[in-house]
Amino acid sequence: MRLGLAFVRRKSKATSLSKSPKGGAPRARNAQSKKGGSRKDNGPKRSFAAKRDNRDGRDTRLARDARGGQKENTAVNRSNRREQPRSAPAPVAVEPIVREHKPTSARFETPASVLPVMVEMNGWEDYALLDMGHGQKLERYGRYTVIRPEAQAMGAPRLSESEWKRADAIFTGDVEEEGPGRWKFAKQVDEIWQMKYGPATFNGQFMSFRHVGVFPEQAAHWDWVGQQIKKADRQLKILNLFGYTGLASLLPAALGAHVTHVDASKKAIGWARENQELSGLEDKPIRWICDDAMKFVEREVRRGNTYDGIILDPPKYGRGPNGEVWDFFENVPHMLACVRKLLSPNAQFLLMSSYAIRASFLSSHELMRECLDGLPGTIESGELAIRELNGPRLLSTSLFSRWSAPDNTKAEGA
Numbered sequence: 277m278r279l280g281l282a283f284v285r286r287k288s289k290a291t292s293l294s295k296s297p298k299g300g301a302p303r304a305r306n307a308q309s310k311k312g313g314s315r316k317d318n319g320p321k322r323s324f325a326a327k328r329d330n331r332d333g334r335d336t337r338l339a340r341d342a343r344g345g346q347k348e349n350t351a352v353n354r355s356n357r358r359e360q361p362r363s364a365p366a367p368v369a370v371e372p373i374v375r376e377h378k379p380t381s382a383r384f385e386t387p388a389s390v391l392p393v394m395v396e397m398n399g400w401e402d403y404a405l406l407d408m409g410h411g412q413k414l415e416r417y418g419r420y421t422v423i424r425p426e427a428q429a430m431g432a433p434r435l436s437e438s439e440w441k442r443a444d445a446i447f448t449g450d451v452e453e454e455g456p457g458r459w460k461f462a463k464q465v466d467e468i469w470q471m472k473y474g475p476a477t478f479n480g481q482f483m484s485f486r487h488v489g490v491f492p493e494q495a496a497h498w499d500w501v502g503q504q505i506k507k508a509d510r511q512l513k514i515l516n517l518f519g520y521t522g523l524a525s526l527l528p529a530a531l532g533a534h535v536t537h538v539d540a541s542k543k544a545i546g547w548a549r550e551n552q553e554l555s556g557l558e559d560k561p562i563r564w565i566c567d568d569a570m571k572f573v574e575r576e577v578r579r580g581n582t583y584d585g586i587i588l589d590p591p592k593y594g595r596g597p598n599g600e601v602w603d604f605f606e607n608v609p610h611m612l613a614c615v616r617k618l619l620s621p622n623a624q625f626l627l628m629s630s631y632a633i634r635a636s637f638l639s640s641h642e643l644m645r646e647c648l649d650g651l652p653g654t655i656e657s658g659e660l661a662i663r664e665l666n667g668p669r670l671l672s673t674s675l676f677s678r679w680s681a682p683d684n685t686k687a688e689g690a
Contacts, residue, residue, distance in 0.1 A: 387651050387679060391641055393658035396670065397496040402471040404665040407440070409433035413671065417480050417488055418471040420444045424486050428672055434664070447486045457486060470554065473498070475530040476523055478551040489521050489547065493662050493673045494589075497627060498527050504585060504625040504680060505531045512584040512624055515576075517569045518594075522548030524587050529560035533585070536563045538572050540596045568596030570607060573614045582620035588628040604630070608640075612647040619651075623681060629660065630675040637675040644677040653681040 399405060406421065407414040408429035415422055423446040433440065444465055449457025459482045468479050473495060480488045505512055505528060512533045516525045519537040521544055529535045539545055545566045552558060565572065569590070588611070594602040608628075615626065626648070630640055641657035648655065657677040661670040 386653075387645065387648055388654045389641065389645065389657075390654055391657045392637060393656045394670075395496045395500075395658065395660050395676070396663050397493045397660070398663050399492070399665055400473060400495060402473065403490075403492040403495075405662045405671060406665055407433050407435040407667070408664065408669070408671055414440055414443060415492075417490075417492075418469050420465060420469065420480075422488070423447065426671065431669070434667055434669075445482060457484065473523065474527060475555060475557070476526040476551065477554040477556075478521060478523060478526075479547065479554065490523060491520075491589075491673075493660050494524065494629070496660060497587075497629065497676070497678075498524060500678070501528055501585065501587065501625065501627065502531055505533055507683065508584070508624045513582075513620070514585040514587065515583040515618065516587045517573070518589045518591065519548065519587075520544050520589070522551050524589070525562055526552060526555055526557055526560075528585075529562050530555075530557055534561040536565065536583070538565045538567055538569050540566065540568050540594065540600075542566050542597070566597060568598065568600040568602075570602065570611060570614075571596070571600065573611060573618065577614050577617045581618065582623075583618050584620050584623050585625045586615055586618060586627070588615070588626075590628070590630070592631065605635075609643060609647075612643060616647045625678065625680045627678040628676065631673075635675070637677065640675055640677040644679060648679055651679070651681075653679055655679045 402418045404416045405413060406416055408426060409432045411425060411427060411429055412423055413426040413429050414433075414435070415424065421443045423440065423443045425447060442462075444463060445459050445461050447457055448460055465482075468481050470477055471480050471490070472478075478490060480490065482488060501514075501524070512528070514525075514528050514533045514535045516528075516535060516537045519525055519539045522537060525535045525537040525548065537545075537548060539548070545564050549564055552560075552562065590604055590608060590611070591602065592604050596602065612628075619626065626644075628640065628644070630637075637657045637659060641655060644655050644657070655677060656679075658675075659672045660674045660676050661672045663670050
């Protein structure tokens with residue numbers, strides 16, 4: 277199937293729309309001032325406290341009306357509010373959030389800390405960061421070059437404008453990190469095309485959330501996990517949470533690891549299994565599980581299962597197959613506390629990447645130290661970045677923290 281479509285936005289002349297700050301439906305902005313109207317003068321501007329009092333009085337009246345009472349005259353209401361003290365609102369029962377309390381040592385003597393660490397990915401045969409600037413990046417995925425929004429590309433492009441115009445596809449529309457948008461194509465392109473990394477062959481596809489089925493900068497972490505597998509010199513049991521299209525599962529499996537791949541999206545699981553078939557790795561021990569990652573981890577803890585290596589690549593926000601809500605800041609601490617219990621006595625590594633969050637790598641580093649307090653080995657934290665092809669610049673893509681056991685030493689106490 278081939279694509280060759282262009283999309284055009286139209287603006288309404290009557291009102292302008294703005295998004296709700298909480299992601300709700302758009303709301304119309306009042307355009308009265310633009311038409312020459314003026315606001316009515318309602319006297320001196322009220323203070324915030326006055327506004328709050330009026331709001332509380334309004335809520336009291338609405339509650340009384342809902343019980344069947346009649347509305348009183350506005351003037352009488354105002355008089356009553358002046359003469360009678362305002363009663364406190366009725367208490368509302370709130371379900372407390374209960375989290376496991378586990379004391380940790382004050383100094384975190386182990387594991388050792390190494391930070392900051394800048395991990396570079398220089399591209400490979402089927403991927404390259406060609407250029408970046410003015411809030412965009414120019415990349416090559418296999419036989420196609422694409423332009424996508426990139427907030428951290430704040431400088432100016434190195435390549436000429438004509439080089440950018442040769443791109444096969446450009447992502448337009450919503451520029452939020454996980455917001456839907458549209459691809460515009462300069463020519464007909466394949467809906468699906470194939471790429472390779474090492475022993476893995478995988479499909480690329482133009483997705484509505486600006487992605488194409490792979491996060492190329494993760495190649496640096498794929499290689500690091502491969503090094504941990506080879507260093508262990510035994511078959512490792514690996515858990516890959518938020519596994520997406522499966523590259524971080526296929527590559528360890530190709531090295532002999534037994535992998536459990538978990539993702540909440542049936543589509544992503546199907547895509548990953550197609551990639552397994554394309555790679556000729558059907559005989560490798562991979563369990564494909566469509567489930568909410570948090571619920572799966574909690575069940576594994578109750579079952580007493582353990583793993584020698586765990587990979588986490590959680591989103592900022594997400595939903596499970598049954599509507600479960602994932603929020604990075606709310607859920608990651610509990611997730612890591614559970615993951616600690618899943619590390620076997622011979623555990624080799626734990627790797628967590630963080631995308632599109634307003635935090636520092638130091639935050640995830642300290643959280644990792646707290647959760648792994650007392651283990652031998654080392655925690656490294658920093659940023660993952662892509663280097664431009666034939667250029668001096670680096671593009672930061674994500675934060676990470678990763679723990680590895682010391683050489684030839686069991687991680688006792690995991």
